[in-house]
Amino acid sequence: MAHIYETSTMLKKLLIANRGEIAVRVIRTAKALGYRTVAVYSEADAQAMHTELADEAVCIGPAQVAASYLNADAILDAARKTGADCIHPGYGFLSENAGFANACKDAGIVFVGPPASAIELMGSKRRSKIAMQKAGVPVVPGYEGDNAGDDELIAAAADIGYPLMIKASAGGGGRGMRLVNDKSELADSIKRARSESKQAFGDDELILEKAVIEPRHVEIQVFADRHGNAVYLGERDCSVQRRHQKVVEEAPSPFVTPELRAAMGDAAVKAALACNYEGAGTVEFLVDKDRNFYFLEMNTRLQVEHPVTELITGQDLVAWQLTVAEGLPLPLAQNDIELNGHAIEVRLYAEDPSNGFTPQTGPLHIFQPAEAEGLRFDTGVRSGDEVTPHYDPMLAKVIAWGENRNEARRRLIRALEDTTVFGVTTNRYFLSRIIADSSFGAGEATTAFLQQAFSEDPSLQPAKPQIRQLALAACVLAHGANGQEAWSNAPATNTPMKLDIGDEIVELLVQSSGNSLSCRLGDEQHAMVISSIQDGILCTIDNGIRQRCQYHRDGDSLYLQAFGESWSVTDLTHQPAAGANGAGSGRIQASMDGAIIDVLVEAGQTVRQGETLVILEAMKMEHPVKADGDGIIAQVLASKGDQVKRQQLLVEISRTTE
Incomplete structure (x- = not known):
């Protein structure tokens, strides 16, 4: 088989044109095989795990995907600067981009993937289905003709029968896909599938397939x-x-x-x-x-x-x-x-x-x-x-x-x-x-x-901590800041606590004596013995059973995990009262980093609990930001088009006293 090895080339340095877990996974195998590795990263990923794991790393642009991880020119330039002789595309981004595979070839860099011709063929649902039929591979009955205008698709649907699937020829991941159960739904579904396919893939070509039910x-x-x-x-x-x-x-x-x-x-x-x-x-x-x-x-x-x-x-x-x-x-x-x-x-x-x-x-x-x-x-x-x-x-x-x-x-x-x-x-x-x-x-x-x-x-369904979980939170909040010696000899106390558990605020009465603690919420009560609490681990004896609970404090926020479940609370015990209506603080913050795409209120406006105040866009989804209680808008601190950070104050509501 010597002739086979005559056609092979020893590659030495691999650039991974991807990020996150797939980049880390490829880097580890490449290093194990003796390759030098190059990571590419956006400005948002400067401290990311894959950039630190690689031997070398090159910044290829700002956070936006189109300007960094989809920037083929910047990636190829990084390969040239570092002397990489091969590029692994991972998955997503440019991994199924025939143009990028050809660009690598033209640059004299090995693309670790199939030839561009195969990527191009299999990237088209219409052309690939025709090729599979010729190769003797079973395909779903349907329509994948050259003429795929609305009239042709409607006529073909009558022959295929219902239910059927509309699919974007260039699509994947469910985008540009519609299940049609009846002729009355067809025309509108074709229109929507075309629009979605054009937006997602730059191509509005569609095919039809007989729906395989519950496959x-x-x-x-x-x-x-x-x-x-x-x-x-x-x-x-x-x-x-x-x-x-x-x-x-x-x-x-x-x-x-x-x-x-x-x-x-x-x-x-x-x-x-x-x-x-x-x-x-x-x-x-x-x-x-x-x-x-x-x-x-x-x-x-x-x-x-x-x-x-x-x-x-x-x-x-x-x-x-x-x-x-x-x-x-x-x-x-x-x-x-x-x-x-x-x-x-x-x-x-x-x-x-x-x-x-x-x-x-x-x-x-x-x-x-x-x-x-x-x-x-x-x-x-x-x-x-x-x-x-x-x-x-x-x-x-x-x-x-x-x-x-x-x-x-x-x-x-x-x-x-x-x-x-x-x-x-x-x-x-x-x-x-x-x-x-x-x-x-x-x-x-x-x-x-x-x-x-x-x-x-x-x-x-939204889950809120039960009394047993609240008692563990109370243990940490009551004693977590002190050493074991300090609380085990402490006198008996009755301490009120106010906790935000996500969708409501609860008031607890915490009774402690030495290393025993009892937590009361309304008519419910739960008692336990604290064995130890240090380094993020709370050990308790509950009904004769010794158990461990992990925790982490970040300011007034407390995160806990035990019994295979996790939950969090916010300690409001020492914060000012919210207002007469018992609602939230009135300080409406961004739940995540994102862009403000609409502001629906202005100062002086009366709002009700649950009313949408601002619409935040993040991760290609819209997220309504709502009022946490009745009141009057005191000030609006965000404008349409603003880029905001998580927990940034957007709106303040002053409470009514009626």
């Missing part, structure tokens, strides 16, 4: 090299989705039989060979209840969920990518690839599931991933970092491996419960509830699972 979303990991070799490395089940965005990914699929795996794998390899593919790719399929499968799309890059494949195959897919990029053959033949055990991945986000999954911004006071057998955390953040509104608010991918699926589930639930995140609200409880769900456990989850089984789940 499984199963994808096959493929790899190909320039010597004509192509293999598949098992499948991943990504059926648990919210608004067409993947929430849980696992390998292997609990629904796929060995026979179906072989058939889908064969089809995926055909898809790769049909477009002269090189490197890592993912062929996505819809699988109906009878295990018929249909080509959905091919992602011409490394996927977010690639760790589950790595854990069940024992292979490093980034290392495979670099091997292929050097011109070497694939590390393994198809018969050498074995699947071992089960792996499940979830995406831990800074978002509030009880408020429409609104992205959260702010400081990460504490970020401490759980550590245990079979766990893997892919992350690009650390304690002390800031979650900004400029980028996707994913904190980490949490992955658990087990000898079997239940072991992986159990480990993942424990990992979510034991991971500490103080400072921003996360979707952790929502994720653990999914993994623990009996329908998910039985392998019954389809793409309709969350909508059908989780629309009323407790993890989607």
Whole structure:
């Protein structure tokens, strides 16, 4: 095989054209293989984890994505300045940009990914579907003709039948996609899908497909090299989705039989060979209840969920990518690839599931991933970092491996419960509830699972601390500032406390004597014994059970975690009274960094509790900022177009005394 090695080139320095956890993950493998590494970063990411982990780092522009991480010229200039001979695009940003792949080639820099021709072909749902039909890959019946005007689509829909899907040809992630159940919805849905596709992708071309109702979303990991070799490395089940965005990914699929795996794998390899593919790719399929499968799309890059494949195959897919990029053959033949055990991945986000999954911004006071057998955390953040509104608010991918699926589930639930995140609200409880769900456990989850089984789940409702949790907060607030010697010998006291627990203010009576504490809220009372409190750990004996509670204080804000749950309170005990109506402080602050896109009130105006005062835009979403009580606007401190920081004062309300 000497002739193969004659076509290979030893690469030495890798630039990673990405940020966050994927940049960190690529850098670690590259370093292990002996590569020098170069990070690129925006001004907002100057202190980010990936910039510090790389050997060299180059600033490529301001925080805005279009001016930095999508700035191909700046990235190529960084490669030239540092002498990088190859670029790994990660996922997102420029990873599926054929123009960028060609620009790398023109600059004499190896693009660690497929050829531009494959990216371009698979980036079009219409053209890729036609190519797959020619290659003998099963596709969903539909319309993908050259003439895709409104009249042609309406005529084709009559032949396809309902329900059907409208899809943006250049789309992904659910954008430009509409489910149409009836002819009466079609014309308006086409109009809206075109508009959304044009805005998101700069292309309003659409296709139609027969809707596969409540399918499984199963994808096959493929790899190909320039010597004509192509293999598949098992499948991943990504059926648990919210608004067409993947929430849980696992390998292997609990629904796929060995026979179906072989058939889908064969089809995926055909898809790769049909477009002269090189490197890592993912062929996505819809699988109906009878295990018929249909080509959905091919992602011409490394996927977010690639760790589950790595854990069940024992292979490093980034290392495979670099091997292929050097011109070497694939590390393994198809018969050498074995699947071992089960792996499940979830995406831990800074978002509030009880408020429409609104992205959260702010400081990460504490970020401490759980550590245990079979766990893997892919992350690009650390304690002390800031979650900004400029980028996707994913904190980490949490992955658990087990000898079997239940072991992986159990480990993942424990990992979510034991991971500490103080400072921003996360979707952790929502994720653990999914993994623990009996329908998910039985392998019954389809793409309709969350909508059908989780629309009323407790993890989607606002939660407030119960008396037991408030008693733990009272322990920290009453004694956390003092040493153990000081409070264990303290005389008995009765201390009133006023706490803001998110949606209301509660008043507690805290009775303490030595190391015993009792907390009363109305008719409820809870008592416990304090064993120790230091270094962010509170140990108590509650009903004869010794337990640990983690905590962190930031001014009047207190964050706590115990029993697999987390909660926070704000101590208002020593703050001035809010007003006669018992509402909030009247000091309306920004909940996150962002831009003011509208101001709806002016000084002297009377407002009611819950009325929208200001609209804040952050992370491409609009967030209404509302009055926390009745009153009169004393002053408005923000104007339309302002860029504001988290907790910046926007409006002050003076309370009425009526």
